[in-house]
Amino acid sequence: GEVEVLHWWTSGGEAQAVGTLRDLLESEGHGWKDFAVAGGAGDSAMTVLKSRAMSGNPPSAAQINGPEIQEWGELGLLGNLDEVAAEENWDELLSPIVADMMRHDGHYVAVPVNVHRVNWLWANPTVLEDAGVEVPTTWNELFAAGDALREAGYVPLAHGGQPWQDATTFETVVLSLGGADFYRQAFVELDQETLESDTMIEALTTFRRLRELMDEGMPGRDWNLATKMVIDGQAAMQIMGDWAKGEFTAANMQAGSDYLCAPVPGTADDFIFNIDSFAMFQLEDADASEAQTALARLILQPEFQQTFNQLKGSIPARSDLDMSESDSCAQRSMDDFKAASETDTLVPSVAHRMAMRSDVQGAFFDIITNYFNDDSVTAEQAAQRLSQAASLAF
Numbered sequence: 001g002e003v004e005v006l007h008w009w010t011s012g013g014e015a016q017a018v019g020t021l022r023d024l025l026e027s028e029g030h031g032w033k034d035f036a037v038a039g040g041a042g043d044s045a046m047t048v049l050k051s052r053a054m055s056g057n058p059p060s061a062a063q064i065n066g067p068e069i070q071e072w073g074e075l076g077l078l079g080n081l082d083e084v085a086a087e088e089n090w091d092e093l094l095s096p097i098v099a100d101m102m103r104h105d106g107h108y109v110a111v112p113v114n115v116h117r118v119n120w121l122w123a124n125p126t127v128l129e130d131a132g133v134e135v136p137t138t139w140n141e142l143f144a145a146g147d148a149l150r151e152a153g154y155v156p157l158a159h160g161g162q163p164w165q166d167a168t169t170f171e172t173v174v175l176s177l178g179g180a181d182f183y184r185q186a187f188v189e190l191d192q193e194t195l196e197s198d199t200m201i202e203a204l205t206t207f208r209r210l211r212e213l214m215d216e217g218m219p220g221r222d223w224n225l226a227t228k229m230v231i232d233g234q235a236a237m238q239i240m241g242d243w244a245k246g247e248f249t250a251a252n253m254q255a256g257s258d259y260l261c262a263p264v265p266g267t268a269d270d271f272i273f274n275i276d277s278f279a280m281f282q283l284e285d286a287d288a289s290e291a292q293t294a295l296a297r298l299i300l301q302p303e304f305q306q307t308f309n310q311l312k313g314s315i316p317a318r319s320d321l322d323m324s325e326s327d328s329c330a331q332r333s334m335d336d337f338k339a340a341s342e343t344d345t346l347v348p349s350v351a352h353r354m355a356m357r358s359d360v361q362g363a364f365f366d367i368i369t370n371y372f373n374d375d376s377v378t379a380e381q382a383a384q385r386l387s388q389a390a391s392l393a394f
């Protein structure tokens with residue numbers, strides 16, 4: 001049978017990674033109809049999926065992440081994967097936080113592909129050395145490094161001015177200054193007092209100050225082009241989830257020597273997670289649903305988990321695999337994921353659909369990106385607006 005797969009993986013590293021899934025499925029005699037929709041870290045793909053599903057013609061499989069799985073589950077359009085989950089022991093293979101996200105009403109309706117870490121700082125060691133600076137571990141060190149890097153003719157921090165990228169950077173600053181409990185209070189509980197607090201205002205202020213480290217060409221730039229600036233040595237650093245590592249790998253660069261990874265300043269003991277997953281739509285066609293089940297089974301098998309995640313930049317969704325062949329950044333990510341699970345400093349990404357309903361997330365994106373780009377808006381006003389948006393969520 002054939003599966004039509006909707007996803008938003010179109011950058012160099014992303015395309016190579018999803019290609020391994022296609023190859024594996026085809027090697028089992030099934031067909032793969034690719035349906036890639038780029039942009040907005042999935043925003044465009046979700047808009048297209050809604051219209052396809054509402055017109056009664058959903059794809060067989062779609063990349064749907066986080067609480068949106070529940071939103072689609074509520075619509076009764078998703079298929080039940082309990083049989084393959086039982087056969088393949090998903091309950092044993094997956095940590096509770098990952099397994100819970102894949103179930104709706106207690107039934108598996110999606111399969112996790114990976115665990116991405118969002119709170120990473122990527123750096124070009126040659127550029128840092130040329131400017132005589134170290135990888136910063138505090139915001140003050142980052143701003144000080146900025147002056148030296150500009151002096152030496154480099155862009156200190158590569159960034160792409162798009163709402164989801166602004167939100168990605170912002171959530172790491174909130175975690176850094178407030179900590180995991182504060183982050184959850186703000187973005188999961190949507191607590192208004194927390195959203196209006198002095199710590200949130202300090203986070204907003206520090207966040208916008210990061211624009212000092214960015215270049216004129218930042219507005220609208222795609223994330224992987226910002227990563228390319230670090231790869232090419234035009235820029236020193238980038239704050240981005242570890243899908244950025246997929247671009248370094250695609251450029252044949254070695255972790256720890258050609259490029260460096262470090263937790264965003266002040267977040268070394270914390271882990272912002274983002275889990276990619278495929279949800280399966282109910283299908284009439286028996287052949288197609290056989291191929292769909294094969295896809296779900298393959299995704300959590302060791303071979304795919306190892307190959308895909310090494311190319312994608314994430315770590316496997318199952319935590320029982322040998323990481324000794326993986327690069328040092330992946331090994332660190334897996335160690336930190338396990339440690340953060342123990343110390344309760346594992347938090348869901350806002351920018352990547354893990355923390356809140358899509359409508360509330362949309363409102364937060366607008367407020368964050370408007371504040372980031374408009375100096376006439378004060379941090380106090382932005383905090384008020386986040387609090388206001390949160391109050392409408394209930």
Ligand SMILES: OC[C@H]1O[C@H](O)[C@H](O)[C@@H](O)[C@@H]1O
Nearest residue numbers: 008014041042243274276352
């Ligand atoms: O497209 C950029 C990134 O967007 C989302 O965060 C996805 O979860 C990730 O897999 C992807 O690489």
